Amino acid sequence: MEIYNNTNTFSSELLNKSKEEKYNYFHNKLITHPNLEKAILEVMNNIENPAGISLFMITGPTGVGKTTLKNKVEMKVIESRLLELDSNKGIIPIAGIEAVAPDAGYYNWKDHYKRSLEALCEPMINYKIDYEKIYKTNSVLSKSENTASAYRKSLENALRNRRPAAFIIDEAQHITKVASGKRLQDQLDIIKSLSNLSGIIHILIGTYDLGLFIDMNGQLSRRTANVHFPRYKAENNDDIRKFISVVKTFENHMPLENEVNILKYWEFIYERTIGCVGILKNWLERCLWYALDNNYKTISYELLKEQALSLGKIEKIAIEAIQGEKEIEENEDKRKELHKMLKLDFVNISEIERIEKEPKNKVKTSVGKRKPHRDAVGGV
Amino acid sequence: MQKDVSPYTLDSLKAKIMSSRSIFYSIEPMGLGTAYVESLTSYFCRLAVLHNVTILNLLNKYFIQIINSNNAFNTPFFYYSRNLNGFTPNVIKYVKALNILTGRNDLEELTFLSCQNILNLKGLLKKTKSYCPVCYQENQKNGLVVYDQLLWTCKPINICPIHNIKLLDYCHYDDCKKPLLFIDNKSLPGYCSKCHRWLGISESHINPNNNIIENYELQISNEISDLILEMRKIKNQTYTGKFVSSLNYVKDQYCDNSIIKLSKLLSFDKHNLKRYLTGIKPNIEYLVLFCKRFNMSLAEFVEGGLDYKLFEVKTDIQKEDFIKDKIKRIKIDSNILEQSLNVIINQFENKTPPSLEEVAKIIGISSSTIRYKFPNIAKSIVVKRYQYNKKQKEKRLGILYEDIRNATIEIFNMGKYPAQVLVTKFLGRPKVFMSPIATKVWRETLIDLGIKIMT
Numbered sequence: 001m002e003i004y005n006n007t008n009t010f011s012s013e014l015l016n017k018s019k020e021e022k023y024n025y026f027h028n029k030l031i032t033h034p035n036l037e038k039a040i041l042e043v044m045n046n047i048e049n050p051a052g053i054s055l056f057m058i059t060g061p062t063g064v065g066k067t068t069l070k071n072k073v074e075m076k077v078i079e080s081r082l083l084e085l086d087s088n089k090g091i092i093p094i095a096g097i098e099a100v101a102p103d104a105g106y107y108n109w110k111d112h113y114k115r116s117l118e119a120l121c122e123p124m125i126n127y128k129i130d131y132e133k134i135y136k137t138n139s140v141l142s143k144s145e146n147t148a149s150a151y152r153k154s155l156e157n158a159l160r161n162r163r164p165a166a167f168i169i170d171e172a173q174h175i176t177k178v179a180s181g182k183r184l185q186d187q188l189d190i191i192k193s194l195s196n197l198s199g200i201i202h203i204l205i206g207t208y209d210l211g212l213f214i215d216m217n218g219q220l221s222r223r224t225a226n227v228h229f230p231r232y233k234a235e236n237n238d239d240i241r242k243f244i245s246v247v248k249t250f251e252n253h254m255p256l257e258n259e260v261n262i263l264k265y266w267e268f269i270y271e272r273t274i275g276c277v278g279i280l281k282n283w284l285e286r287c288l289w290y291a292l293d294n295n296y297k298t299i300s301y302e303l304l305k306e307q308a309l310s311l312g313k314i315e316k317i318a319i320e321a322i323q324g325e326k327e328i329e330e331n332e333d334k335r336k337e338l339h340k341m342l343k344l345d346f347v348n349i350s351e352i353e354r355i356e357k358e359p360k361n362k363v364k365t366s367v368g369k370r371k372p373h374r375d376a377v378g379g380v
Numbered sequence: 381m382q383k384d385v386s387p388y389t390l391d392s393l394k395a396k397i398m399s400s401r402s403i404f405y406s407i408e409p410m411g412l413g414t415a416y417v418e419s420l421t422s423y424f425c426r427l428a429v430l431h432n433v434t435i436l437n438l439l440n441k442y443f444i445q446i447i448n449s450n451n452a453f454n455t456p457f458f459y460y461s462r463n464l465n466g467f468t469p470n471v472i473k474y475v476k477a478l479n480i481l482t483g484r485n486d487l488e489e490l491t492f493l494s495c496q497n498i499l500n501l502k503g504l505l506k507k508t509k510s511y512c513p514v515c516y517q518e519n520q521k522n523g524l525v526v527y528d529q530l531l532w533t534c535k536p537i538n539i540c541p542i543h544n545i546k547l548l549d550y551c552h553y554d555d556c557k558k559p560l561l562f563i564d565n566k567s568l569p570g571y572c573s574k575c576h577r578w579l580g581i582s583e584s585h586i587n588p589n590n591n592i593i594e595n596y597e598l599q600i601s602n603e604i605s606d607l608i609l610e611m612r613k614i615k616n617q618t619y620t621g622k623f624v625s626s627l628n629y630v631k632d633q634y635c636d637n638s639i640i641k642l643s644k645l646l647s648f649d650k651h652n653l654k655r656y657l658t659g660i661k662p663n664i665e666y667l668v669l670f671c672k673r674f675n676m677s678l679a680e681f682v683e684g685g686l687d688y689k690l691f692e693v694k695t696d697i698q699k700e701d702f703i704k705d706k707i708k709r710i711k712i713d714s715n716i717l718e719q720s721l722n723v724i725i726n727q728f729e730n731k732t733p734p735s736l737e738e739v740a741k742i743i744g745i746s747s748s749t750i751r752y753k754f755p756n757i758a759k760s761i762v763v764k765r766y767q768y769n770k771k772q773k774e775k776r777l778g779i780l781y782e783d784i785r786n787a788t789i790e791i792f793n794m795g796k797y798p799a800q801v802l803v804t805k806f807l808g809r810p811k812v813f814m815s816p817i818a819t820k821v822w823r824e825t826l827i828d829l830g831i832k833i834m835t
Binding site: 028071074075078085088089090091092093121122123124127128129130131134135150153154157158161162 | 434
């Protein structure tokens with residue numbers, strides 16, 4: 001069994017630096033772990049070889065490290081495109097936004113376009129006009145008519161010309177929060193068409209709510225790929241071992257005077273993180289800041305307990321996560337249902353093979369008898 | 381080789397990369413390295429279209445700082461935009477600014493900048509845009525980018541060498557027929573910026589009667605398209621010295637050092653030849669002809685300048701080679717002219733008096749000549765016309781004020797408050813209240829009707 005063990009620690013010089021620097025060191029430290037690595041590999045594969053996929057979804061429970069995944073992917077894409085970036089000053093390696101939670105019952109697409117344009121370094125966002133509208137309707141637009149269509153056209157052009165490897169929408173579950181079912185169906189269609197028209201793959205990162213969203217529309221499902229970024233599960237021994245090694249890695253990177261030894265409380269740690277590395281990191285960051293602030297030399301069990309998420313909160317997160325996982329694991333049942341629907345179960349393979357092997361009956365005709373067809377008439 | 385990014389955090393790396401990105405998209409100019417390369421003005425328009433902004437916004441937000449212009453860009457810019465494809469000092473500024481803003485370094489090739497050492501700017505560029513409607517149509521049909529070629533901006537070019545049809549220099553729709561500017565505030569290549577309609581026409585719809593091409597036009601378009609193709613080779617080279625020495629050689633060898641004889645030998649105007657012998661650069665049309673006399677093509681000229689060794693005496697120089705070269709000078713008889721002027725003025729006794737321009741057109745001389753030779757007659761013509769126009773204006777305004785008054789009373793009789801908006805709608809003339817006197821008439825009418833003016 002592979003155990004991910006990162007033995008690198010911080011340099012001893014860091015201990016003499018200010019508490020802000022120590023905290024920033026830990027905060028900026030991106031620690032890779034098996035689930036994260038697997039997800040990164042899958043995402044990178046999909047970015048490099050989209051194969052007809054225009055939308056790509058990454059789902060996982062809250063605090064599993066999806067944003068870290070996003071950051072890692074961004075870093076990898078930038079690394080791989082450095083030479084291209086040097087030669088072409090017009091392109092942007094990768095871009096993305098965080099979807100804003102809707103405040104009025106519907107997702108604000110105009111705002112979405114504007115934010116996306118900002119992410120793509122677009123100049124003069126407030127001066128956009130729709131050339132197509134002017135030339136089609138032969139109208140003279142006033143300055144105030146910055147319509148959503150102008151922003152949308154602008155975004156299409158920006159994606160086409162800036163050519164990012166992918167456009168990432170973080171917290172994409174906010175897009176699903178709409179009042180009516182009909183609108184819900186339209187939401188991803190907008191992103192899909194944006195992606196198709198510009199030829200840029202869109203990556204949606206969100207909680208399990210996003211997974212529900214994909215099944216809405218047949219056309220959409222065909223064009224989407226899904227990556228599940230799971231938490232480490234207690235029922236799986238392998239997962240638990242990996243989780244422990246992650247805790248150990250974090251332990252090694254906490255810049256405190258005495259060695260931090262929290263591994264012995266792993267059960268408690270698992271209980272308050274439900275196996276999500278993101279939650280664990282945030283928790284340890286809080287502990288570290290408190291310890292640095294109060295000049296503690298290490299992190300004690302009491303401190304851990306004090307800074308842990310409350311049971312109520314964790315329970316809520318756990319319920320959501322388990323519910324989401326259940327829906328994803330239902331795939332096997334869904335498959336059977338599909339077989340039933342398509343009547344695949346009634347197909348007898350041996351019968352098909354027998355028919356294929358049988359030689360086709362040839363129509364025999366006697367020698368000298370002409371085949372029935374018209375003879376050419378007229379002409380010389 | 382892969383670069384090392386390990387010392388950077390994601391945020392610092394992103395910030396570093398974003399700061400090095402170009403402000404505008406680095407769009408590829410069309411037809412680069414071919415004779416049908418895009419013009420700088422077309423590139424400007426496409427840049428604004430792709431960014432979904434107007435040209436003036438584009439200029440005023442970014443160019444003004446880089447070009448160090450004191451004044452904001454305004455509509456006059458569009459009238460002078462034709463110069464952007466040439467080689468004035470301003471063009472260098474604009475090309476530099478565009479190169480910075482798009483992160484490119486090849487935009488100089490979209491202008492005649494590299495020809496500045498061999499050509500005279502006079503006679504190089506057209507004043508308004510001309511285009512090949514079939515090129516537009518074919519590009520659109522094949523899903524290619526529609527753009528304007530640098531070749532079309534060149535003054536002697538009247539035909540499209542790809543389709544062998546005449547270029548159009550106005551919108552081809554009968555109800556528009558307006559000349560097109562190279563850049564307009566919202567111009568889109570392939571469309572008329574005035575009536576916003578598509579300018580492309582398929583080849584089968586071109587009227588063959590309007591499309592008679594002369595051999596000379598074909599030759600010059602081929603020569604100039606070759607020049608554009610070879611333009612990269614010219615960079616910073618000047619052939620003026622060689623040009624002058626070749627002319628001097630011919631003058632000495634064949635013409636006994638006489639300019640008049642040289643002008644007859646080469647079929648060129650002697651005044652122009654004198655100027656060229658002092659080192660003034662020839663304009664593009666003359667350069668093509670000079671090359672022809674020296675048995676060279678323009679592309680060969682670009683390689684090494686005019687070569688006197690290739691010169692041969694030709695006796696069969698065709699008439700078409702004399703291009704607008706000799707200015708016809710007419711001798712003016714003052715007495716006859718004065719008589720004919722008086723006759724024309726008397727002809728219009730009871731009609732609209734003619735303007736000075738119209739009179740000059742009828743006689744066939746320029747208006748400045750009339751002003752110079754007969755100042756009194758010229759003045760009387762101008763004054764007559766001015767007074768007539770003034771009278772007409774007063775008459776027109778009188779009718780308008782009467783209309784306003786009647787409309788106001790009528791609306792009041794209908795039981796409505798005769799607001800200016802209603803009067804405008806009633807008359808069907810949107811700018812009726814532009815003149816302050818119209819408002820005054822309206823106010824007076826309201827007072828007469830005993831209505832309180834609502835503000």
